[in-house]
Amino acid sequence: MNEYPYWWDTLPSRTLGSENSELRTENSAPATSHQPPATGRVDVAIIGAGYTGLAAARLLAKSGASVAVLERERVGWGASSRNGGQLLTGLKLDPSTLIKKHGEARARQLFDVAKESIARLESLVAQETIDCELTRTGHLQAACKPSHFAAFRDEQALLARVFNHRVELVSRADQRSEVGTDGYHGLMIDEHSGAINPARYVHGLAAAAVRAGASIATGVAVTGVQRASNGWRVSTADGAISARNVFAATNGYTGGATPNLQRRFVPIGSYIIATEPLTPDRAAAILPKKRMAFDSKNFLHYFRVTPDRRLVFGGRAEFTSPDENTTRRAAAILQRAMTDLFPELAGTRIDYAWGGNVAFTRDQMPHAGVIDGVFYAGGYCGHGIAMATHLGEAIADRISGGSAVHPLFDDRFPAIPFYDGRPWFLPLVGAYYRLMDLIS
Ligand SMILES: Cc1cc2nc3c(=O)[nH]c(=O)nc-3n(C[C@H](O)[C@H](O)[C@H](O)COP(=O)(O)OP(=O)(O)OC[C@H]3O[C@@H](n4cnc5c(N)ncnc54)[C@H](O)[C@@H]3O)c2cc1C
Numbered sequence: 001m002n003e004y005p006y007w008w009d010t011l012p013s014r015t016l017g018s019e020n021s022e023l024r025t026e027n028s029a030p031a032t033s034h035q036p037p038a039t040g041r042v043d044v045a046i047i048g049a050g051y052t053g054l055a056a057a058r059l060l061a062k063s064g065a066s067v068a069v070l071e072r073e074r075v076g077w078g079a080s081s082r083n084g085g086q087l088l089t090g091l092k093l094d095p096s097t098l099i100k101k102h103g104e105a106r107a108r109q110l111f112d113v114a115k116e117s118i119a120r121l122e123s124l125v126a127q128e129t130i131d132c133e134l135t136r137t138g139h140l141q142a143a144c145k146p147s148h149f150a151a152f153r154d155e156q157a158l159l160a161r162v163f164n165h166r167v168e169l170v171s172r173a174d175q176r177s178e179v180g181t182d183g184y185h186g187l188m189i190d191e192h193s194g195a196i197n198p199a200r201y202v203h204g205l206a207a208a209a210v211r212a213g214a215s216i217a218t219g220v221a222v223t224g225v226q227r228a229s230n231g232w233r234v235s236t237a238d239g240a241i242s243a244r245n246v247f248a249a250t251n252g253y254t255g256g257a258t259p260n261l262q263r264r265f266v267p268i269g270s271y272i273i274a275t276e277p278l279t280p281d282r283a284a285a286i287l288p289k290k291r292m293a294f295d296s297k298n299f300l301h302y303f304r305v306t307p308d309r310r311l312v313f314g315g316r317a318e319f320t321s322p323d324e325n326t327t328r329r330a331a332a333i334l335q336r337a338m339t340d341l342f343p344e345l346a347g348t349r350i351d352y353a354w355g356g357n358v359a360f361t362r363d364q365m366p367h368a369g370v371i372d373g374v375f376y377a378g379g380y381c382g383h384g385i386a387m388a389t390h391l392g393e394a395i396a397d398r399i400s401g402g403s404a405v406h407p408l409f410d411d412r413f414p415a416i417p418f419y420d421g422r423p424w425f426l427p428l429v430g431a432y433y434r435l436m437d438l439i440s
Helices: 006-010 051-062 095-127 146-163 172-177 198-212 280-286 324-341 385-399 426-439
Strands: 040-047 067-071 139-142 168-170 187-190 215-218 222-228 231-236 239-248 266-275 292-295 301-305 311-315 350-360 367-371 374-378
Touching (some): 006 350, 040 051, 051 067, 051 385, 067 239, 095 146, 146 168, 198 385, 239 385, 266 324, 324 350
Parallel strands (some): 040 239, 139 292
Antiparallel strands (some): 139 187, 231 239, 292 301, 301 311
């Protein structure tokens, strides 16, 4: 079993910032920089080469700014090459919670931002001709209990009334047309969602940023950010650069270089396994319409089939950030969950297992803006492929002098009380949600 993301093996053999062979182990030392390390002075220094940082770098460079992206590991090394590749409608919060917390008008505005971010990503991919297997497959959400299917009915009505968004319900009796199991109590289908190869997308975005004129230095860890005359001094292990503006795009990997941001994002481990390629018949029986799939629990499972017919099956099997032990433990838990749902996969080989950090916020909403003079965007709570691209661009526009008004801009984003970046409360939160999954 390979303990690194399956997606890494789908990259062309030479990709920006790393050769494929360098990617093929989680524990390899950071690749040396393929571009000269950024030195001197730039208009914007961006920390982190994931979707957020690279989408911003591309747009800023297009507007004529000098841009240096500084990445501790390799291009896309963080969540952007580790995720499930599910391009989902909506936000982490379900529609009724969104309305309860924000009221109908703002909830509609937030939902629309999330929905439009998918269309925006699609046009970016087309404009830059990024080969990333992007398809509008739709998604299915599966009810784990009869009461969850009843809640889907309310959600369907709410989505139509408040958000002008249509979804379809499929009863348990008919669900095999969508998913090859009787383990669920009905489904909710949303045709708006899509599938993407996350690693190919992030590498395509990096190439587009470089074409636009940005520089990307890999293997360069930012160790500190201090105010200086005319802007900022950004320190790295190899020296320092000066920048008029700094954008921290580190999301679930935010560390001590930006301690104020670290106190706002909680990194939570999410894990995935990928099977060997399935026979065409078996793959078609599991997900006949090749939809993105996830269930209705708090500790949810999500799954999809890749173009080479592997079942990619993920979930929050462990709460802590991935290491060798947690990844193996999580892989065993996920394999059991997968074969409970699809017993015919009992003898199927698991070819890949990996994990990554999802950044959660206290209100389970993404945030972007400025904290103590440093631009930031993140906290996508597992719904970040399109939203990170969108907020990266929104912050780039703001840095270029564009609008400082956006429904998700928050320059007063509060720190989480009694939290310094070490999420001591996760076992308690985990226990609470496990209990909720049992009783609700
Ligand atoms: C297992 C998993 C499954 C997911 N599934 C989905 C999904 O199906 N659909 C969806 O929409 N979202 C999903 N997500 C979330 C999505 O992947 C993220 O929201 C998105 O990738 C965030 O992109 P980013 O650029 O903000 O952060 P990242 O891609 O994590 O990039 C941050 C980068 O910052 C770098 N960095 C950190 N500190 C420093 C420093 N001091 N100096 C230099 N560099 C630094 C890191 O090395 C990292 O590469 C999933 C996430 C995980 C982990």
